[in-house]
Amino acid sequence: MIASATEPLHVRGAGTRTDQAPADGSVLRTTGLTGIEIYEPGALTLVAKAGTPLADVEAALTSENQRLAFEPMDHRALLGTSGEPTVGGMVAANVSGPRRIQVGACRDSLLGVKFVDGQGQALSNGGRVMKNVTGYDLVKLMAGSFGTLGVLSEVALKVLPQTETEATLCLHNLDHARAVAAMSSALGSPYEVTGAAHAHIAGHGTPQTLLRIEGTDASVRYRLEALRSRLADFGELTDIHGSASRKAWEGIRDASSMADRAGDIWRVSVKPSDAPTLIESLGADAQTQLDWGGGLIWALMPEGTDLRAQLGAFAGHATLIRGSQATRATVPMFHPHPESLARLSRGLKDKFDPRRILNPNLMELGG
């Protein structure tokens, strides 16, 4: 299909991670490519065809008490899409949730890929072993390239054991600066915090600063107490356990507090300590949530706002996750690159997809 294509191809898994309808060309769906090829719990690896529903993968992992450690978010509520998210879509968008601060992003768990480039050529890179430095790492390049360099057909992932239990320490009503300071102190401790967020949680009128700990029951209890004394200066501390904790983190992962609200949704990757000032520059109309210890700002902005212009120059970048027609017409989805990097990105696009037919114009490459 790709080799013989004469018009743009819009590569889609189940279409749950985009709110954009293709303007022209045809849609190439990977949902026919399904199935888990290899799953070796003792080697912590799983290989699946790209169109395999994520739910199937998660069910297989759960049956062996394992999981995808990077905690991919479910975009459906936020974007108002339906369908079954696929593993290929997850990889193409490098979807990573709160645990990213501890275990890395999807790309850090990705061991190998098979894909078809813009000429219709089937290619492979990486493998299914945990350490592999044989040749260039195109695996990472494919993660997060949104189908613009090739259509994924198979992915190999590193998986990790499920933990026995979890608990979350909650601090109440801190301002952004204090919240980031508390998260930074927790993440700078040896207690292996696997989630650090500042958000509005259902049932609370004021924002909560949440710190998650996972492990065996005894170990979780020990570390919770240790953190409690470390953070004593930050005011009242409460905790939630087990399923209540899990539910809170699902909400943070999926930015649920923004799902039913009107406006554009942005995801801004920043240096954590810059977050408080950057949030201030967004003005009073912005509703925000912090994840990754302050390194990820979710922002709900009035439709049509150019958030990047409001932030000015900063170390990081902003992605428009959900945008109204008007916003989409004027601001690009991805953050513009400096020219030295844009030149390299264009060069790569020209090699992988010289006819520029795969998801054209999805990732702005500066020309």
Place this chain on the structure above:
Amino acid sequence: MEMPPPNPAVLAKKPELIKRLQGVMLDDGIISDPFETRAYECDALTAYKCPPLLAVLPSSTQEVSEVLRICHDLGVPVVPRGSGTSLAGGALPTEDSVILGVARLNDVLETDYDNRAIRVQSGRTNLSVTGAVEEEGFFYAPDPSSQLACAIAGNIAMNSGGAHCLKYGVTTNNLMGVTMVLMDGTITEIGGAHLDAPGYDLLGLICGSEGQLGVVTEATLKILPKPEGARPVLIGFDSNEVAGACVSDIIKAGVLPVAIEFMDRPCIRATEAFAHAGYPDCEALLIVEVEGSDAEIDEQLGTIMEIAGRHNPVELRESQSSEESAAIWLGRKSAFGAMGQINDYMCLDGTIPVNQLPYVLKRISEMSAEFGLDVANVFHAGDGNMHPLILFDANKPGDLETCEAFGAEILKLCVEVGGCLTGEHGVGIEKRDLMINQYRPEDLEIQMAVKDVFDPKWLLNPAKVFPLASSDARRIAAD
């Protein structure tokens, strides 16, 4: 190992090159005397040596940029070099190349505990990155055994790992940003103290690209708070198979040790004779280390000992103190030194799926009989990264060649069972010609196309990574 013949036109440009370099940097950073360039004739793969045309040691990113621009103008190949500890010949020069060493770029530029990041110049050694932050209770996680000597530059180029990467990942998982100079002198900034860079993952692409895409001069690295404590357990078995099965069971049980190291009998014997660590005389032993508070360590070690107990261990030794921990690690840490005492050896680095361990070890011992050379195994078992050490005698004619042929067969076996040629040392020249066993021509072609984007004239470390026959056309076209 074949290297492309030097280009006489480049050799003839030496005086002009020196003159132009003198215009951009101080004389003491330009090494042209044939006696002194000998210091750069090889890396840790010492079987191959060739002094470079020149070696230059710039002292800033700007100087690196100017040096590269000049070499680019004159069409001179450049081989970047950190500390020269590569085991794959990654930093091996050719006669017509300039060694660009980053040894003088070794400052810490910024430590940022709030954001858990450190910014260093790339010539800084791995261990001294931890050295810069340990007083505050932090460390830099990737810990190659060569960490006292190797530079962050080489770690990034090779995507180096270490004993603790089962838990903390390898270099690429701990790298947040770089300053990199392209062959034409363009200075690029990728990533930084924020967690992910926009657009294509160029940082991921650069890490492990063996100095072929650009010269890294600065890096932002993730630093982590030190764990409260760590303690190992030593478990001895009377067969490799059982040791392999035990590794798999530990992993499946949901404890995630920081390290699972494996040694076989030849290696145990050699290290015992050398280091007297008090290891049991058995077929295989595992060292499994866990981290946390004392109580957490006890809990995890309890689970591990229970699993090990089901596999009829001949020895089960849980460390109760830091002295006992040091004793358990002593043999493992001196393994390479011990092997070096008794013989010349070649260290391989293939990775296999963990469940193939017993089969691969059995095949290696069969092949050892066929080739008539002994092998000792010591490796990171948790992630399947094997380090078979083939023992040979460099003074015996033909032994090195037999050893290389044997090594190649072992690596092909790794690929056959679903693994790869190299888990952490890189391809360099050593495994260059074996790449066709792991990748089809089109898979290599797309990788070379990536190099075309970053270095269209193929001047950066040109004769490495790809089989010479596949990269011939490009290197010649660029001449």
